[in-house]
Amino acid sequence: MNSSSSSPADSASAGTDGGSAGLATPAFSPLYQQIKGLILQSLQSGEWKPGESIPSEMDLAARYRVSQGTVRKAIDELAAENLLVRRQGKGTFVATHAEQHVQYRFLRLMPDLGDRQTEGPAERTIIDCRRLRATAEIARLLALRTGDSVLQARRVLSFAGRPTILEELWLPGTPFKGLTAERLSQYLGPMYALFETEFGVRMVRAEEKIRAVLPDAAQAALLKVGKTTPLLSVERVAYTYNDVPMELRRGLYLTDTHHYRNVLS
Amino acid sequence: MNSSSSSPADSASAGTDGGSAGLATPAFSPLYQQIKGLILQSLQSGEWKPGESIPSEMDLAARYRVSQGTVRKAIDELAAENLLVRRQGKGTFVATHAEQHVQYRFLRLMPDLGDRQTEGPAERTIIDCRRLRATAEIARLLALRTGDSVLQARRVLSFAGRPTILEELWLPGTPFKGLTAERLSQYLGPMYALFETEFGVRMVRAEEKIRAVLPDAAQAALLKVGKTTPLLSVERVAYTYNDVPMELRRGLYLTDTHHYRNVLS
DNA sequence: CAGTGGTCTAGACCACTGG
DNA sequence: CAGTGGTCTAGACCACTGC
Numbered sequence: 001m002n003s004s005s006s007s008p009a010d011s012a013s014a015g016t017d018g019g020s021a022g023l024a025t026p027a028f029s030p031l032y033q034q035i036k037g038l039i040l041q042s043l044q045s046g047e048w049k050p051g052e053s054i055p056s057e058m059d060l061a062a063r064y065r066v067s068q069g070t071v072r073k074a075i076d077e078l079a080a081e082n083l084l085v086r087r088q089g090k091g092t093f094v095a096t097h098a099e100q101h102v103q104y105r106f107l108r109l110m111p112d113l114g115d116r117q118t119e120g121p122a123e124r125t126i127i128d129c130r131r132l133r134a135t136a137e138i139a140r141l142l143a144l145r146t147g148d149s150v151l152q153a154r155r156v157l158s159f160a161g162r163p164t165i166l167e168e169l170w171l172p173g174t175p176f177k178g179l180t181a182e183r184l185s186q187y188l189g190p191m192y193a194l195f196e197t198e199f200g201v202r203m204v205r206a207e208e209k210i211r212a213v214l215p216d217a218a219q220a221a222l223l224k225v226g227k228t229t230p231l232l233s234v235e236r237v238a239y240t241y242n243d244v245p246m247e248l249r250r251g252l253y254l255t256d257t258h259h260y261r262n263v264l265s
Numbered sequence: 266m267n268s269s270s271s272s273p274a275d276s277a278s279a280g281t282d283g284g285s286a287g288l289a290t291p292a293f294s295p296l297y298q299q300i301k302g303l304i305l306q307s308l309q310s311g312e313w314k315p316g317e318s319i320p321s322e323m324d325l326a327a328r329y330r331v332s333q334g335t336v337r338k339a340i341d342e343l344a345a346e347n348l349l350v351r352r353q354g355k356g357t358f359v360a361t362h363a364e365q366h367v368q369y370r371f372l373r374l375m376p377d378l379g380d381r382q383t384e385g386p387a388e389r390t391i392i393d394c395r396r397l398r399a400t401a402e403i404a405r406l407l408a409l410r411t412g413d414s415v416l417q418a419r420r421v422l423s424f425a426g427r428p429t430i431l432e433e434l435w436l437p438g439t440p441f442k443g444l445t446a447e448r449l450s451q452y453l454g455p456m457y458a459l460f461e462t463e464f465g466v467r468m469v470r471a472e473e474k475i476r477a478v479l480p481d482a483a484q485a486a487l488l489k490v491g492k493t494t495p496l497l498s499v500e501r502v503a504y505t506y507n508d509v510p511m512e513l514r515r516g517l518y519l520t521d522t523h524h525y526r527n528v529l530s
Numbered sequence: 531c532a533g534t535g536g537t538c539t540a541g542a543c544c545a546c547t548g549g
Numbered sequence: 550c551a552g553t554g555g556t557c558t559a560g561a562c563c564a565c566t567g568c
Contacts, residue, residue, distance in 0.1 A: 031556075072535085092534090206528075231495070295537055295538090352547085354553055355552095
C-alpha cells in the first residue's frame with residue numbers, strides 16, 4: 001500500500017491523530033484491526049451468513065486495498081474468537097451452531113464416564129414458553145427496561161432417560177417475536193441453531209456464574225430428586241456481536257453422574 | 266533461509282518425509298512449530314527462568330537461523346498459551362505466578378459484589394501437611410504408581426473473616442521434597458509462586474471438574490456451615506510443561522456470597 | 531489443474547521503553 | 550537515542566481440496 005493512498009478503502013486512516021482534542025487517548029489503531037472491524041460489520045449485516053464462506057483472502061485484500069498478510073491477521077483474530085472457521089484448501093467460513101460436529105458448544109456438562117458422543121443425544125421436554133414483562137433484574141441483565149416484553153421458556157433435558165438439566169431462559173421480546181413452545185419442541189438440533197436460522201441471532205460469547213444450591217419443591221419434582229440433593233446453579237448471559245446480551249439462561253444441573261468441565265490456562 | 270541450508274540450527278528439517286516407514290503419518294511440521302518446540306525446551310531446562318526476559322526476536326532468529334517472522338509466530342503461540350508475556354519496547358518474558366498483578370490466575374471464585382481487588386487478600390490457614398502413600402485414584406490422576414510417596418496438604422481460605430474455601434491437595438513426593446506446613450504458612454503470595462521459586466515447578470495449565478455436594482461433618486465444621494449447606498466441589502489437576510500432572514487439588518467453595526465465574530467463547 | 535489457506539522470507543517503518 | 554516488540558508489504562513456495 002502506498003503511503004499516499006487512502007486506505008482501507010472505506011474507513012478513516014490509521015495515522016497518528018494529528019488533531020487537538022485535548023485529553024482524548026491517541027487511539028492508534030492498526031490497519032488489521034480496522035479490517036477486522038469491517039469484516040465484523042459484514043457479519044452483523046448478514047452479508048455473509050452462518051455456514052457460508054466469505055471471500056478469499058486475496059479478494060478481501062483487493063477489496064480493502066491492503067496486503068494479504070493484513071487481511072490474514074484480521075481473520076486470524078476472528079477465527080481465534082470462533083467467529084470464523086478456516087479450512088485449508090476450501091476457504092474461510094462463518095461459524096455456526098448448526099451442522100457443526102461440535103454440538104452444544106456452550107454446554108460444559110459432561111458425563112463422568114465416556115463423552116458426549118457415547119452418551120447419545122439428549123431428550124428435550126419443553127415445559128412452557130410464555131410472553132412476560134421483564135422484572136428489574138431480568139431487564140438489567142438483558143440491557144432492557146423494566147416492564148419490557150420478554151419471552152420465557154422452560155425445559156428439561158434428560159440423558160439416558162434421566163432428567164439432568166432444568167433450564168429457564170429469557171429472551172428479549174422484539175428480536176424473538178413469534179417464538180412458541182411448538183417451534184421449540186419441533187426443532188431438531190441445538191437451540192442456538194434455531195436462533196440463527198429462524199431469527200438471525202447468532203450467539204458469539206457467554207458468561208456463566210456458577211453456584212451450589214438446593215432445589216425448591218417444584219424444581220425437585222421436575223428433576224425427580226429429593227429436596228436435599230445439591231445442584232449446580234448455572235446462570236448464563238449470552239451475547240451476539242458487539243457485546244449485546246440476547247439471552248439469560250438459568251440452569252440447574254444434576255451432578256451425580258455428570259460434571260461441569262472447565263479448562264484453565 | 267536458503268533451500269539448501271540445514272535448519273533450524275539444531276533440529277531435523279521440516280521437509281516432506283521422503284523415507285519409507287510404511288503407515289506413519291506424513292507428520293509435516295512447519296518451521297515455526299519446531300522453533301516453538303526448541304523455545305519450550307529452553308523453558309523447561311531452566312535456561313530462561315520465570316520472570317526473566319528471553320532473547321530478542323532478532324537474536325533468536327539468528328540463533329535458529331530463521332527469519333524474525335518465523336520466531337515471531339512461534340512466540341505468538343506461546344504467548345497465547347500464557348507461557349510467555351510480550352511487552353512492547355521491553356522484551357518478551359517468561360510468565361510467572363509471582364509478582365504478576367493477575368494474582369490467583371487459576372482461582373475462578375469471585376465475590377458477588379465488587380472484584381478480587383476490593384475484597385482484599387485472603388487469610389490462609391494451613392491445617393496440616395503430611396507425607397502419605399498414593400491411593401490408586403490419586404496415583405492415576407498424578408500419573409504415579411499406587412503406593413508412591415505423595416504430599417498432602419489441607420488449608421482454609423477466608424475472605425473478610427469468613428471461611429470460604431476448604432482445599433485438600435496432593436503433590437508428587439519427589440519434586441516437592443522438603444515442603445512442610447511451616448514453609449506453606451510462612452510464604453506470602455500464591456502457592457504456585459512458591460512452587461516456582463522453591464521447587465522449580467511451573468504450573469502451566471489445569472483442568473477442573475465441578476459438582477454440587479453436601480459437606481461431611483468434618484468439612485462442615487471447618488467451613489463453619491450446616492450439614493445441609495450445598496457447596497461447590499472443584500477437582501483440579503494442574504500440569505507443568507509437556508502435560509505432566511503435578512498437582513491434584515480438591516476444593517469446597519462456599520457460594521452464598523461468591524460464585525465461580527466462567528467465560529465461554 | 532486451479533484455487534484456497536498456510537508458511538517463510540526480507541526489508542521497511544512505527545510505537546513504546548528506558549537510559 | 551538505541552533497542553524492543555508491532556505493523557505492513559510483496560513475493561515465493563507449500564499443502565490441501567475438489568473439479
